[in-house]
Amino acid sequence: xxxxxxxxxxxxxxxxxxxxxxxxxxxxxxxxxxxxxxxxxxxxxxxxxxxxxxxxxxxxxxxxxxxxxxxxxxx
Amino acid sequence: xxxxxxxxxxxxxxxxxxxxxxxxxxxxxxxxxxxxxxxxxxxxxxxxxxxxxxxxxxxxxxxxxxxxxxxxxxxxxxxxxxxxxxxxxxxxxxxxxxxxxxxxxxx
Numbered sequence: 001x002x003x004x005x006x007x008x009x010x011x012x013x014x015x016x017x018x019x020x021x022x023x024x025x026x027x028x029x030x031x032x033x034x035x036x037x038x039x040x041x042x043x044x045x046x047x048x049x050x051x052x053x054x055x056x057x058x059x060x061x062x063x064x065x066x067x068x069x070x071x072x073x074x075x
Numbered sequence: 076x077x078x079x080x081x082x083x084x085x086x087x088x089x090x091x092x093x094x095x096x097x098x099x100x101x102x103x104x105x106x107x108x109x110x111x112x113x114x115x116x117x118x119x120x121x122x123x124x125x126x127x128x129x130x131x132x133x134x135x136x137x138x139x140x141x142x143x144x145x146x147x148x149x150x151x152x153x154x155x156x157x158x159x160x161x162x163x164x165x166x167x168x169x170x171x172x173x174x175x176x177x178x179x180x181x182x
Contacts, residue, residue, distance in 0.1 A: 049161065
């Protein structure tokens with residue numbers, strides 16, 4: 001299990017200028033995460049999401065996060 | 076991931092212009108995100124093949140390494156990874172998905 005605060009912290013470590021919102025879809029391992037950052041400028045959707053996934057590799061691998069819905073946007 | 080699995084994945088990806096690695100099957104999706112992808116492709120009237128990753132743990136883990144994408148479902152268009160549930164939904168809503176698939180299938 002991983003707390004929402006921990007998810008925010010992990011993403012911010014990877015993308016310092018990001019604004020991160022974490023909502024629980026159902027239970028605490030189904031998360032909706034919205035990330036706003038200028039780093040997404042010019043990146044394909046796949047690259048944007050891979051950036052976030054790279055911050056959560058362990059949590060996704062050990063299924064602490066079972067389902068993750070991502071929304072990325074630039075400020 | 077050993078080459079035998081990599082080859083198996085490559086064969087699966089090339090088995091259909093549009094290929095979906097999902098949890099469950101077209102008729103019995105076992106996960107909401109996988110179901111999203113099936114519904115979107117069905118609504119566009121797109122022919123696609125699926126592979127149930129719940130039936131093969133090696134493929135389920137191998138596909139994540141293959142595309143450097145840690146979640147299921149995964150959609151491939153003419154061998155190219157185009158996204159999972161979120162990206163398919165965004166592309167569907169913007170109309171980009173229909174256009175991209177039609178262009179690829181026509182070429």
